[in-house]
Amino acid sequence: MTRQPTSDSAPGQALRQTVETVFRLESPRIIAAVTRTVRDIGIAEELAQDALVAALEQWPRDGVPDNPGAWLMATAKHRAIDLIRRRETYAGKLAEIGRSLETTAPPVEPSAPDDIDDDLLRLVFTACHPVLSAEARIALTLRLLGGLTTPEIARAFLVPEATVAQRIVRAKRTLATKDVAFEVPYGPEREARLGSVLEVIYLIFNEGYAATAGDDLLRPALCEDALRLARVLSGLMPKEPEVHALTALLELQASRSSARTGPTGEPVLLKDQNRSRWNRMLIARGFTALARAEAAGATTTTSGPGPYALQAAIAACHAHAHSYDDTDWPRIAALYAALAVRSPSPVVELNRAVAVSMAEGPAPALRIIDTLTTEPALRDYHLLPSVRADLLLRLGCKKEARAEFLRAAELTQNERERDLLRARAQECAP
Amino acid sequence: MPRYLSLVQIDEATAPAEGPSPELMQRMGELIEEITKAGVMLDTAGLTPTAQGMRVHWQDGKLSVTDGPFTESKEIVGGYAIMQCKDKAEALEWTKRFLKVHEEHWTVTCEVREIAEG
Numbered sequence: 001m002t003r004q005p006t007s008d009s010a011p012g013q014a015l016r017q018t019v020e021t022v023f024r025l026e027s028p029r030i031i032a033a034v035t036r037t038v039r040d041i042g043i044a045e046e047l048a049q050d051a052l053v054a055a056l057e058q059w060p061r062d063g064v065p066d067n068p069g070a071w072l073m074a075t076a077k078h079r080a081i082d083l084i085r086r087r088e089t090y091a092g093k094l095a096e097i098g099r100s101l102e103t104t105a106p107p108v109e110p111s112a113p114d115d116i117d118d119d120l121l122r123l124v125f126t127a128c129h130p131v132l133s134a135e136a137r138i139a140l141t142l143r144l145l146g147g148l149t150t151p152e153i154a155r156a157f158l159v160p161e162a163t164v165a166q167r168i169v170r171a172k173r174t175l176a177t178k179d180v181a182f183e184v185p186y187g188p189e190r191e192a193r194l195g196s197v198l199e200v201i202y203l204i205f206n207e208g209y210a211a212t213a214g215d216d217l218l219r220p221a222l223c224e225d226a227l228r229l230a231r232v233l234s235g236l237m238p239k240e241p242e243v244h245a246l247t248a249l250l251e252l253q254a255s256r257s258s259a260r261t262g263p264t265g266e267p268v269l270l271k272d273q274n275r276s277r278w279n280r281m282l283i284a285r286g287f288t289a290l291a292r293a294e295a296a297g298a299t300t301t302t303s304g305p306g307p308y309a310l311q312a313a314i315a316a317c318h319a320h321a322h323s324y325d326d327t328d329w330p331r332i333a334a335l336y337a338a339l340a341v342r343s344p345s346p347v348v349e350l351n352r353a354v355a356v357s358m359a360e361g362p363a364p365a366l367r368i369i370d371t372l373t374t375e376p377a378l379r380d381y382h383l384l385p386s387v388r389a390d391l392l393l394r395l396g397c398k399k400e401a402r403a404e405f406l407r408a409a410e411l412t413q414n415e416r417e418r419d420l421l422r423a424r425a426q427e428c429a430p
Numbered sequence: 431m432p433r434y435l436s437l438v439q440i441d442e443a444t445a446p447a448e449g450p451s452p453e454l455m456q457r458m459g460e461l462i463e464e465i466t467k468a469g470v471m472l473d474t475a476g477l478t479p480t481a482q483g484m485r486v487h488w489q490d491g492k493l494s495v496t497d498g499p500f501t502e503s504k505e506i507v508g509g510y511a512i513m514q515c516k517d518k519a520e521a522l523e524w525t526k527r528f529l530k531v532h533e534e535h536w537t538v539t540c541e542v543r544e545i546a547e548g
Contacts, residue, residue: 285472
């Protein structure tokens with residue numbers, strides 16, 4: 001009689017890690033496939049968890065199966081069928097599925113890859129459904145598709161764990177009570193729904209991108225979680241130009257991450273970044289994704305490049321430039337102008353003004369900026385007076401520049417930035 | 431999410447002379463597609479035999495160049511993969527799956543190394 005390794009022994013530990021890793025990798029597909037059977041994401045997730053528990057019980061005893069992912073999938077599907085059989089409350093339609101499956105052998109092999117992809121895509125569109133708030137969509141997407149745990153999501157977004165847990169529970173309930181169909185939208189609804197999916201990934205990335213180096217690496221790690229989701233989506237929707245464009249944008253943004261902070265964790269502006277630290281592989285991947293977006297866009301009948309394609313093209317201009325002064329500013333200004341038409345916003349205008357100042361000089365840029373000073377959305381945005389101060393200084397208006405630098409210093413939340421802005425105000429003293 | 435370089439090492443002396451079987455190539459292709467679609471595979475390729483390679487050596491301030499094949503090395507790098515994984519355990523899982531598509535007569539070692547960031 002052999003002694004079983006206890007769960008805290010080294011082999012037990014390694015096995016547990018194997019089970020958990022396999023589960024994390026496979027769970028999106030398992031939840032997606034089971035949801036198609038039980039029509040409820042919350043129940044599907046519980047059944048997937050049941051399969052995980054079964055694996056933790058059985059694999060130490062019987063060894064890890066040859067195809068662990070298929071084992072978990074089959075186990076979860078079995079439990080789904082059992083559940084449907086047991087549940088008298090389920091409508092006749094579901095009971096029928098149970099009966100028809102009684103006579104067929106349970107699936108041992110995974111379904112055809114295309115079926116799995118379809119299920120996964122349905123899960124993406126359901127988790128990002130517009131009936132849910134942005135926070136709920138983000139939490140659900142990271143949990144169901146990104147494989148993050150509730151504590152991980154909570155730490156990354158700097159909110160209490162209970163808040164995230166509640167968001168996820170509520171989101172699942174909303175999807176169930178609103179009877180949200182588990183499907184990929186087609187027709188006129190599709191574009192808006194896809195926009196919602198892309199926005200979720202973009203927001204996740206930005207949350208990580210805005211978090212400059214801190215003690216908690218989970219926040220910057222969100223960039224990679226978002227990037228992985230974008231890459232997965234590119235594989236699931238190869239014909240959608242904006243999906244490739246979002247991937248391109250994120251690859252290119254991520255390529256600069258190690259150059260964005262200095263030795264003591266201070267933020268380094270684009271113009272001061274050491275470009276040899278930009279990751280060439282990610283830049284190459286970004287260019288490839290952008291080319292795919294352009295190729296896909298050429299075959300669809302949309303009205304020119306979408307907002308993510310334009311932003312990716314701007315990021316590509318920066319990636320192509322060997323230095324800040326080498327940048328193709330006229331092209332960037334033109335791309336911002338196109339973006340201002342496609343998705344107008346005060347922040348886009350502010351960025352356009354910076355590009356115009358580099359391409360044409362400070363005077364025309366100041367004319368753009370001066371249309372923004374009454375913009376409520378930018379009222380407390382320190383970059384507006386800071387950019388305006390720069391332009392005024394270049395035009396020789398030292399006194400006005402100084403006032404603007406001081407105003408920007410008042411508005412910024414960042415200590416280091418405040419010191420810098422005050423120092424610049426000092427330089428404007430007569 | 432760290433990036434890992436997997437150096438795929440084979441024994442040139444015992445590896446099948448005709449190279450990988452069509453079945454292996456198919457399984458490998460499907461797996462690489464799966465790893466790519468999971469958003470994990472950043473780049474992967476096989477290398478030509480060492481007969482076409484060279485080693486450039488620097489020692490005591492002198493350069494020397496040796497043309498392949500490198501018969502004195504038991505295992506040589508036959509390919510590589512760059513993967514972005516949540517952790518080492520995930521890199522291990524994908525590596526196991528990569529090795530499992532090979533037939534039993536193959537002897538392959540994957541040396542998995544984390545890429546230093548910064």
